[in-house]
Amino acid sequence: MDKQPRRLSLAQQVPNLMTLAASCAGLTSIRFAVEGRPDQAIALIILAAILDGLDGRVARMLRSESAIGAELDSLADFLNFGAATGILVYLTVFGSGHSLGWVAVLIYVICCVMRLARFNVDTKAPDPEAVPGWFTGVPSPAGAMLALMPIALDRTGISLPPILIAVWLVLVGWLLISRIRTPSLKLVRLRSDRMRFVVVGVIAVGAILFTWPWQALLALDLAYLLVVLWSLRRGMRHRRRTTEAE
Template identity: 35%
Template sequence: MSHPDRTPLPMLDKRRRGIYILPNLFTTAALFAGFYAIVQAMNNRFEAAAVAIFIAMVLDGLDGRIARLTHTQSEFGAEYDSLSDMVSFGAAPALVMYEWALQGLGKLGWIAAFIYCAGAALRLARFNTNIDVVDRRYFQGLPSPAAAALIAGMVWVGLDNGFSGDELRWYACALTIFAGVSMVSNVLFWSGKDINLRRSVPFIVLIALVLAFALVSSYPPGVLFGLFLIYAGSGYVLWALRWRKRRLHRAGAAATSEPPSPQNNDASAESGADAASDPGSKP
């Protein structure tokens, strides 16, 4: 008996391996933004490079959602997106930061940039292999777009306040290493994937969104850098709270499993002897 409502397996395999224009168009635009950031950094136009990295973040967030909404997910799109992320959020931020601030540190400068670049590559490889294993509510390690936002945000804020890269090179070095190590850590960061965009929300939520856009537009460099800096720290705060909770739980479990002290045993033995010598005591 045939089932007309079921899609044949060859057609499903073709869809999974197909190439679709719309989502890959956004992925290509994100790749171009990352490449543009590298070119602008080589021409000492660091503010344009930082803005291009933020634009790549927006485009990278759209391609996957568009693919899911239009049912155009494919293995090609997933692999292409990972390669685009490596350029836009791995190589581009590392080179922009190196050209702006780390170049004057010599070996330490390019080592810090390489730690970030390698961390982004390892982060993307681990994400692709563990995509069906980890809890979708959390990211294992700092997401590469958020790490790129830390780098680009610092460059943008520094330039906007009149600082040169040489003046902030030690802070830039510490932030670059922090971002690279955070990407390969086991610290969990909230992913936001449990938010249902199709569900109705109270009117106050729309007001909050309007205020958020107004806040970002008031001073984009500082607000964006501050938001992603808070997000990067939130994972470590949650990790510390979980560690403290586990420690208290283990201490409580150890306290309940301790054997009775010798004094309690002697007291129990004495009370038992008194009860046996008293004929009126209850059995």
């Protein structure tokens, strides 16, 4: 007997609609990048990152998680944080015809694809070494924000030579596919009576991002780099203690 398809209410389709909206933001970001409008392009990538952070949580709240939703999320991440981000960096920083820049962008995008593929595999067959509440490697939205850092530097008056930007993109690609344990927001636990402060804080950060996008992005990138360095040091200390114990 054929299995009856699961029925979902219209409200339960909201997470998938959010994911599709993020995909539309990524595609429109590519359009703005081609038209030479990086401010609008990066704003849409930030919007896609916000939607990416919310759609899974909304799905869990509405109990509407599904296999197709997970696949849509992964495909949207590749589009937004791989292809759209890479094209924006290439056209804005390197300009068309810059072969070295294109190679660096290709490496970054391929690393993003590999990171998402590994995440999908780990979701279906969990990694026995995985630590709850921690990512293996830098997640793709954070990687995209790091990849956009040269544009933020340029917009705040600090221009880097193309060779350094190319090296930076390759480094970000390596962070995506590395085994470095980076913390997830799932680690954060707050009392319910303090959630109002979180809501105000999120609104404030969003307002700052859309008012001073380049300065805010640069500050967030530097803060996240400190988190990555802390995670790297933490992992090295853990491996050293494990080796000494053996």
